[in-house]
Amino acid sequence: MSLATREVSWDVGGRRVVDGVTLDVTPGTVVGLLGPNGSGKSSLLRLLAGTRTPTSGQVLLDGDDLRRVRRRDVARRIAVVEQHAQTELDLVVSDVVRLGRIPHRGTWSAESDADRSAVSEALERVELTALAGRSWHTLSGGERQRVHIARALAQQPQELLLDEPTNHLDVHHQLDLLGLVRRLRMTSVVALHDLNLAAMFCDRLVVLKDGAVVATGTPTDVLTPELIAEVYRVRAVVADLGPGGVPSVRFEPGPP
Numbered sequence: 338m339s340l341a342t343r344e345v346s347w348d349v350g351g352r353r354v355v356d357g358v359t360l361d362v363t364p365g366t367v368v369g370l371l372g373p374n375g376s377g378k379s380s381l382l383r384l385l386a387g388t389r390t391p392t393s394g395q396v397l398l399d400g401d402d403l404r405r406v407r408r409r410d411v412a413r414r415i416a417v418v419e420q421h422a423q424t425e426l427d428l429v430v431s432d433v434v435r436l437g438r439i440p441h442r443g444t445w446s447a448e449s450d451a452d453r454s455a456v457s458e459a460l461e462r463v464e465l466t467a468l469a470g471r472s473w474h475t476l477s478g479g480e481r482q483r484v485h486i487a488r489a490l491a492q493q494p495q496e497l498l499l500d501e502p503t504n505h506l507d508v509h510h511q512l513d514l515l516g517l518v519r520r521l522r523m524t525s526v527v528a529l530h531d532l533n534l535a536a537m538f539c540d541r542l543v544v545l546k547d548g549a550v551v552a553t554g555t556p557t558d559v560l561t562p563e564l565i566a567e568v569y570r571v572r573a574v575v576a577d578l579g580p581g582g583v584p585s586v587r588f589e590p591g592p593p
């Protein structure tokens with residue numbers, strides 16, 4: 338069952354930002370959240386993480402209303418990588434990754450072997466072991482992004498929520514990161530702008546427009562020239578040329 342929403346809406350500043358979204362994320366699958374700037378992707382991810390409370394409707398974790406699940410249990414289950422995540426503290430890379438272990442430790446308990454191995458394994462998975470002792474402030478944008486992913490992995494969550502995780506990453510690390518998310522077989526919801534990456538790495542796509550779901554299904558079902566024109570106001574040619582026959586999208590100049 339994992340994560341689901343039932344007619345969930347969220348209003349802020351007198352506006353409806355998430356509008357009646359119902360979705361079921363099948364355990365172990367990767368769901369891509371698509372939609373133009375301001376369509377409500379980040380807001381929906383925050384509702385799924387329980388860091389925003391719905392104005393109406395429900396977010397469910399294993400069938401239980403998220404509002405009734407203890408914060409600590411949510412923190413153990415769900416890891417979030419926010420867009421533009423920053424840290425003001427002068428920490429080294431391994432300290433940032435270690436923050437992912439907080440939900441698993443008592444307030445005063447010392448770091449366990451399980452904590453240490455989760456941190457080193459997470460660093461290895463994002464190819465940052467060599468930078469473990471480096472100060473956060475000296476890292477490039479892409480390296481910072483990967484440290485945040487490592488922090489989420491060190492949390493050993495069952496659900497992983499990622500807001501534009503490929504932002505800042507070069508092509509190698511974009512493919513690597515989404516390949517990793519897929520291989521982890523965690524229940525993942527990933528907001529993405531790149532339609533080709535979404536087609537390559539997501540089992541299902543959910544497309545938002547003005548906070549509401551306008552399409553949902555497999556990449557082949559969803560990524561049609563008509564949908565892209567309607568949602569993004571862009572002309573596109575879609576071919577079944579991507580790896581494994583997934584759709585490959587090419588954009589064309591001019592109005593749709």
Ligand SMILES: Nc1ncnc2c1ncn2[C@@H]1O[C@H](COP(=O)(O)OP(=O)(O)OP(=O)(O)O)[C@@H](O)[C@H]1O
Nearest residue numbers: 349350354372373374375376377378379380381528
């Ligand atoms: N706390 C807030 N106060 C006022 N408006 C907000 C707040 N949070 C979000 N919004 C507005 O809600 C809308 C949806 O924002 P959101 O960040 O969820 O969109 P998004 O699809 O993630 O966009 P992007 O692709 O640009 O990251 C935007 O118009 C945004 O300005």
